[in-house]
Amino acid sequence: METPRRKSVILIATDDFAFAAPLAEELGRHGLASAVVALAQATDQVRSGDRFGILIIVASTTAGIGLDLCRRIRTTSSIPIVLLSGAEEQLDGLEAGADYCLPFHTDMRRLMVHVRALLRRSDLNEDERRLTVNFEGWRVDPRRRELLAPDGSHVALLAAEFEILIALCRQPGVVLSRRSLLDATHIGLGRPLERSVDVHICRLRRKLAQGGNAAELIQTVRLGGYVFIGKINPE
Known part of the structure; x- marks a missing residue:
């Protein structure tokens, strides 16, 4: 499948580094660079500049932290957000400001479809x-x-x-x-x-x-x- 033209770094904020590693590898196979940080570091990273094209929040074990992070980032940034969390948090995630809220164990293929869509959405030409x-x-x-x-x-x-x-x-x-x-x-x-x-x-x-x-x-x-x-x- 076609990879978006925009060369964006994907920021992965996680409480599960074991999951983040294969996710970063999958992004790499699609020609996308990524950076992995702890959930507590995500807000400062997003505020540090515009090098990140998408934020993927992996909140597998810390209930509510992913939602709080979405709300906090939405007060200062319009960065596209994919939230991976428990099934009971799906609707709450959308209300908190996530563009897509998916189950934590979503397969990589489905996740990449959403990542590519968000990148295409942000892929304005240079003049624009x-x-x-x-x-x-x-x-x-x-x-x-x-x-x-x-x-x-x-x-x-x-x-x-x-x-x-x-x-x-x-x-x-x-x-x-x-x-x-x-x-x-x-x-x-x-x-x-x-x-x-x-x-x-x-x-x-x-x-x-x-x-x-x-x-x-x-x-x-x-x-x-x-x-x-x-x-x-x-x-």
Whole structure:
């Protein structure tokens, strides 16, 4: 299968180094570099820069630590997160900010499908990655995957929410169907439900509303999809 073009380092934060070793080897076989750290070190590593493309959290024995880590990282970063945990934590993991929450004993093939999807989602070309977008006082930085409110505060988005916002901002005034947003963000991998876009749009609007009236800039078009009506000012 095709490996994403972007050369990203995968950060593996774990409480089970015995599991992390074969995971790192599997990533290497797919041409992906990785770094393994303890769960307690993950937050500082993510904050240290933008060299990491994905965070994989392996929380096999420490109940709740993986969820707490997701919540903590989501306050400052939009890095895509895959959480491997117990079955009882699956839904909690998504609510905590993980993009995918999978059982701890998920086979490597399935895990790699999700990793590749997240990398493709982040694989903007170099021109796009340098192009910061401003609208109504907001700032979207695709390279750092940051959204800054007019007051300068960081607004944490899930990777899918960030990609939806980018897709809408790239084509202001153009109605984008749910299907096209699924295709643009790879949200529907393994579960191609167009209504999942509505959930992400709802959450995105709620977060934008916290920093002003930007939520109103994403409008619903009946039987069409969504359209961004704000004025875009690329840098």
